[in-house]
Amino acid sequence: MSELLKVETLSAGYGEAVVLHDVSLTLGVGQTLALLGRNGTGKTTFINTLAGATRQHGGRITLGGAALDKLAPHQRAAAGIGWVPQERNIFKSLTVHENLTAVERPGKWNPQRVYEMFPRLAERKGNLGTQLSGGEQQMLAVGRALVVNPKLLLLDEPLEGLAPIIVEELLRAIRRITQDEGLAAIIVEQHPQAILAISDAAVVLDHGTVVHTDSAAALRAQPEVLERLLGVAR
Numbered sequence: 001m002s003e004l005l006k007v008e009t010l011s012a013g014y015g016e017a018v019v020l021h022d023v024s025l026t027l028g029v030g031q032t033l034a035l036l037g038r039n040g041t042g043k044t045t046f047i048n049t050l051a052g053a054t055r056q057h058g059g060r061i062t063l064g065g066a067a068l069d070k071l072a073p074h075q076r077a078a079a080g081i082g083w084v085p086q087e088r089n090i091f092k093s094l095t096v097h098e099n100l101t102a103v104e105r106p107g108k109w110n111p112q113r114v115y116e117m118f119p120r121l122a123e124r125k126g127n128l129g130t131q132l133s134g135g136e137q138q139m140l141a142v143g144r145a146l147v148v149n150p151k152l153l154l155l156d157e158p159l160e161g162l163a164p165i166i167v168e169e170l171l172r173a174i175r176r177i178t179q180d181e182g183l184a185a186i187i188v189e190q191h192p193q194a195i196l197a198i199s200d201a202a203v204v205l206d207h208g209t210v211v212h213t214d215s216a217a218a219l220r221a222q223p224e225v226l227e228r229l230l231g232v233a234r
């Protein structure tokens, strides 16, 4: 398995505050990593640091062998980072279609393929971002990250606050993107079973450091470890 992402002894945070301490992990081409941890343990900070939206205090991040550390967020997107932030951040004053075409870059993902995956978005093609439900906004945020044609997709709590039927639809899409299409991804979740089921590896953060690394299948099969690390066994 060739290596896609390599994070070495990373420390990062906001201004002078350091939230992540000495975080190291690797991810292979086409692999999916579940990034888990209780509230406030640094998961979003880690994702944001890969995307270039925090202050990196130390360590090194490479994607496909190229250093990301000094790149601005838009340069990281060009280097292959597809980011779906927790706040979704779709362009609310643009239509669904404009949201996709505004950032589209050549590659196998284009608006048409996004519409095939999320038929709801095809139906809402001409609607403004402000006219979308939370679930539709999340689908659009995923679609918008895909049409950039990234090497690595970062999904920060993509299922949070959504109705069960939308969760199912998004999970199916994420499974298709990562498993069938082979796009590498890091998925942050607090409620891990559904994500562990579609991931290859799992990393658990606590107080900004890595406290557990395993295969997703092994962690999923150990409810007592999940309970100890996350306070959930489900």
Ligand SMILES: Nc1ncnc2c1ncn2[C@@H]1O[C@H](COP(=O)(O)OP(=O)(O)OP(=O)(O)O)[C@@H](O)[C@H]1O
Residues within 6 Å of the ligand: 014, 017, 019, 037, 038, 039, 040, 041, 042, 043, 044, 045, 046, 190
């Ligand atoms: N913009 C910010 N400025 C300063 N500190 C922040 C900022 N955002 C987060 N933090 C702090 O960083 C720490 C980690 O937060 P982070 O959001 O990365 O955790 P998380 O694991 O993603 O939590 P959650 O599951 O609640 O989203 C927390 O102590 C939080 O208060």
